[in-house]
Amino acid sequence: MSVHEHHRPSVTVDVVVLTIVDGVLGLLLHRRQEEPFAGEWALPGGFVLEGESLEAAAARVLREKAGLAQVWVEQLYTFGNPDRDPRDRVISVAHLALVDLPRFRTSVPTSTEVVTGAVEVRAGARGTHDDVEVSVRVQGGPIALAFDHSAIVKTAITRLRGKLDYTPVGYQLLPDEFTLRDLRRVHEVIQDRALTAPNFRRSMLASRELEPTGRFEEDVEHRPAELHRFRPR
């Protein structure tokens, strides 16, 4: 039997775009214009085109729907339950994208239907790699997302927490130069727990992934912190 005789689903990419804003995770959403789920919040996404790789499709969706280019993206998980789209069989290859706040902010105005939600992460009670509670809010109110996008966001948060253990996640979520306080806040939001500043400082410096710039933050009402950058790999 030939490859041509088989069921052919539609394949999309959906992208969870995260940033750190005001002590929570910012999430890029748009309001759907069409059925199904017209008027509800959804992740930016789009169909994978002929001859287009999955990474290219994710990059195109970011560019077209969020005005973002040169963003760090990685594939997350593929959601393929047959009933996840009520119209038709649609398999979605979900991606995770991380951006720093300035670029996240400038991305929003490019499309009027794009807004920013907030993801509140509540760490599971028990061990460190336990389950996470995730709730998405828009202007304070908790909302449900279209399709299975809430499950996709939860998967993204879990992945992000996992990456934090062994990769310098802040590199994607902060501007080029940042204080150790900034970086600590990133970790605190993702892990949903307070970190002791002196210990955090030491462990980050010991990892040799940061280097000091010699420059200091300005316009703060206290002793200014030195700016650091991530050491090139």
Next chain:
Amino acid sequence: MSVHEHHRPSVTVDVVVLTIVDGVLGLLLHRRQEEPFAGEWALPGGFVLEGESLEAAAARVLREKAGLAQVWVEQLYTFGNPDRDPRDRVISVAHLALVDLPRFRTSVPTSTEVVTGAVEVRAGARGTHDDVEVSVRVQGGPIALAFDHSAIVKTAITRLRGKLDYTPVGYQLLPDEFTLRDLRRVHEVIQDRALTAPNFRRSMLASRELEPTGRFEEDVEHRPAELHRFRPR
């Protein structure tokens, strides 16, 4: 524009079935009967059917192509480069399956074209989460796999090594009852390094994930070890 007007690729699942055998990882392969890559080694796989979830498709492939049921499976990564199949656009959702050796062995005879390869893992020189070298061998000789299946196997090994850090992987790769030596060998093969038996024993017992059965191995030429089992979650 409607969902019905879009490019529709074929979607398959491919499964990396691993076990531990003779100090290496055993891998389930079959020899392709059809073009492209006829006569070459490939992972078991098949098209996702209409109305079938991805997990169901992976389970069906394991059942039909390897005679395996009730196997631990998790989704791995989705490979979607437009040229990965020379005939047509085929997106593959790769899965990782782990089986204990007795079931792996009984699975093979169900289909004459199924054979077992070996995956040699060579740990990257530097840190613990570094790159891994993977070579697939059949009867001693290194082979290349069809399509991008070598890349899929490498992704599977990397995932398996990552899981070892925080999950009791041996549960899937060993029979119900096993000695601590058996479990240590599993870890040694996956990590490609020798582990000190006393320390390994202590850390595994301290994790509270094992419990002793009171029974001991038999027919060994030395002091028999107590059999342990994984504590139910």
Next chain:
DNA sequence: ATAATAGTGTCTCTCAGACACTATACC
């Protein structure tokens, strides 16, 4: 000076691993 945060020093506890030692099976 006070407030606020940067940054240092130091102690403790846990855990990974090296390694010496004892225990128990078969030959």
Next chain:
DNA sequence: GGTATAGTGTCTGAGAGACACTATTAT
């Protein structure tokens, strides 16, 4: 006895974290 592996005891060093302390800025 010898050999092989099971299993225990003990030490050391690295890293996480608590917490006291000093340093430097603005007001």
